[in-house]
Amino acid sequence: MNYAAKPMKPRILVTGANGFVGGWFAEAIHLAGWGEVRAGLSRWSGAARIARFPIELCLCDVMDRASLDAALLGVDVVIHCARGRADDSPVTTDGTKLLLDRARAAGVRKVIFMSSVAVCGDAVGEVAETTTPPGELTAYGASKRQAEAICADMADDDMQVVALRPTLIYGPFSEQWSMPYIRRLVSGRWKSLDQRGLGRCNLVYVGDLVHFARHLLSRDTGPYAVFNANGPEIPTWNDYIERFNELLGLPPLQPAGSMNGLGVQVMMRRPVRFAGKYMLNNHRELLLAMAKRSPTLKGIMKRTEEDLRLKPNDDELERFSVDVTYSMKAAGNIGFVPPTGVERGLALTAGWARDLGLVA
Numbered sequence: 001m002n003y004a005a006k007p008m009k010p011r012i013l014v015t016g017a018n019g020f021v022g023g024w025f026a027e028a029i030h031l032a033g034w035g036e037v038r039a040g041l042s043r044w045s046g047a048a049r050i051a052r053f054p055i056e057l058c059l060c061d062v063m064d065r066a067s068l069d070a071a072l073l074g075v076d077v078v079i080h081c082a083r084g085r086a087d088d089s090p091v092t093t094d095g096t097k098l099l100l101d102r103a104r105a106a107g108v109r110k111v112i113f114m115s116s117v118a119v120c121g122d123a124v125g126e127v128a129e130t131t132t133p134p135g136e137l138t139a140y141g142a143s144k145r146q147a148e149a150i151c152a153d154m155a156d157d158d159m160q161v162v163a164l165r166p167t168l169i170y171g172p173f174s175e176q177w178s179m180p181y182i183r184r185l186v187s188g189r190w191k192s193l194d195q196r197g198l199g200r201c202n203l204v205y206v207g208d209l210v211h212f213a214r215h216l217l218s219r220d221t222g223p224y225a226v227f228n229a230n231g232p233e234i235p236t237w238n239d240y241i242e243r244f245n246e247l248l249g250l251p252p253l254q255p256a257g258s259m260n261g262l263g264v265q266v267m268m269r270r271p272v273r274f275a276g277k278y279m280l281n282n283h284r285e286l287l288l289a290m291a292k293r294s295p296t297l298k299g300i301m302k303r304t305e306e307d308l309r310l311k312p313n314d315d316e317l318e319r320f321s322v323d324v325t326y327s328m329k330a331a332g333n334i335g336f337v338p339p340t341g342v343e344r345g346l347a348l349t350a351g352w353a354r355d356l357g358l359v360a
Contacts, residue, residue, distance in 0.1 A: 010217070011036045013075045015060055015099065016082030018046025020173050021114060021166075021206065025079050028210040030055050035217075040071050042082065049173075062095030065102060072106035079213055081114045089143035096147040100154045100161070108159055111151070112213050115163045117202070117228065117326050119145040128327045129165070129226045148226065155224035162216050164209070166229040167326050171206035171345060172352035182353050185245045185253075189311055192253040197238035199321040204231045205345035208338040215336045228326045231345070232338045237320040240342065247350040248359050 012029055016022035017039035029037040030053050039050045040060025047057055060071040062082050072078070080099060084091030096113065103111055118141035121133030137145060148163045155161035170177040184190040212229055235243075245253055312320070328338070340348075353359050 009033070009035055010076035011038065011074055012077045012079060013038045013040055013060070013071055014079045014081060015040040015062060015071075016080075016114075017041055017050055017057075018043065019081060020175055021169060021209065022079075022081035023049050023173065024171075024206045025081060025210055025213065026050055026055055027053060028207070032214075034214060035077070038071065038075065040082070062099050063091060065098060068099060068102040069106070072102055072108065075103075075106060075108055076110070077217060078103055078108055078111045079114070080111060083114070084143070089139060089146075092143040093146045093150065097150045097154070100151065100159075104154070104159050110217065111155075111159065111161045112216060113147065113151050113161060113163045115144045115148055115165045115226075116141065117165045117167050119148060119165065120326070124322060124324045126325050126327050127228075129228055129330055152224045157223055160221055161224050162221050163224075163226045164212065164216075164229045165226065165326070166209055167202035167204050167231070169206050169209060170203050171349050174206065174349075177203070178349050178353075179358075181241065181244060182248065182358050184311075185241075185248060185250055186359050188251075190241075190253065191256040191311075193238055193241065193312075193320055194256055196317055197241065197320050198236050199319065200234050200323055200325055201237045201240040202230055202234055202324065202326050203240065203342060203345070204229050204338065205340040205348075207345075207348075208340050211339065212331065212336055215334070219334055221334070227331050227334075228328060229331070230326045230328050230338070231340065231342065232328075233342050234325050235342050240346075243342065244346050244350070247346050248353065249350075250359070 012035040014022050014026045014029070014037060017026040018041045022039075026037050026039040027050070029035045036056075038056045038058055039047075040058055041047055041050070042059075042061060044059065050057065058071050059067060060082070061067040078099070080096065082091070082095065082099075084095070100111060117127070118138060119133065120127050120131055121137045121141055122135055123131050123133055133141075133145075136142075151161045151163055168177045172178070181190075208231065209229055212227070216227075242253060331337070350359075
């Protein structure tokens with residue numbers, strides 16, 4: 001492929017631009033001026049964040065051929081961030097297949113597919129792109145793994161495809177690894193993880209993910225390639241959460257009470273979590289009707305929900321103790337080193353949180 005003959009500023013379609021990662025890509029491409037961005041939205045109601053900028057917007061349903069053909073008109077590159085929910089894998093798999101088919105028809109030269117390290121399952125130690133996942137994958141990880149196989153099958157010299165596997169993506173607007181922890185820390189209910197927080201916290205600042213994609217656009221990566229996308233440092237979970245707490249200007253975290261205190265607290269809340277999930281899944285209308293009639297019950301439900309949301313659960317405690325590092329050797333081999341260390345990334349995120357009034 002002759003990249004020198006291509007325009008300096010490619011037209012780039014970002015699917016899923018109403019989401020956290022897709023929104024970052026659309027904004028960053030526009031603000032940096034390294035491409036003509038077209039923001040593909042699954043629905044107009046999700047356009048508020050992107051509409052702050054003079055960015056071309058379009059509806060882009062990856063499950064609809066006509067929608068894709070319109071969105072891909074004149075596009076050189078696709079950054080594919082759209083995905084289904086954990087229980088909606090066809091959007092991730094069938095949607096990716098249809099997108100690649102229509103991208104080829106439109107003459108797209110490169111597609112960057114946003115995958116996930118969830119495709120590696122419960123692997124521990126140093127995990128490379130070639131590591132075979134042990135055991136079964138989650139539904140989300142399995143759908144991403146299947147989508148990667150589709151990408152590999154449909155890629156060729158005319159339409160190169162790169163699968164990026166981000167680790168835990170943090171930074172402004174992160175609804176999984178930043179905002180929930182801000183709320184937890186501000187609440188004062190989150191305690192020190194102590195010995196349970198010594199696992200490796202693989203973090204990538206969302207801006208570095210954008211830098212990586214830009215780097216890939218200027219490289220001939222062959223028909224198909226896969227890269228982990230991790231940060232330059234791998235702190236412990238204790239380091240991440242305690243440093244974040246400090247940069248937010250909050251008091252030091254209080255100890256959980258004893259080495260086993262946190263585990264005991266989580267165990268005691270386990271029946272409440274189970275009962276709550278069961279009631280919401282099977283008797284939601286009855287529960288809401290009862291809460292409407294009884295302010296006391298409504299208050300109890302609200303306090304219980306807050307307590308469960310603002311404290312760690314079983315899955316989190318397990319994650320906080322895992323010793324795993326996702327290797328960036330393959331990225332280094334093509335000249336990419338993520339520039340944003342944890343200190344800088346957390347400082348930027350804390351500053352954003354203060355600007356929005358999420359913390360005093």
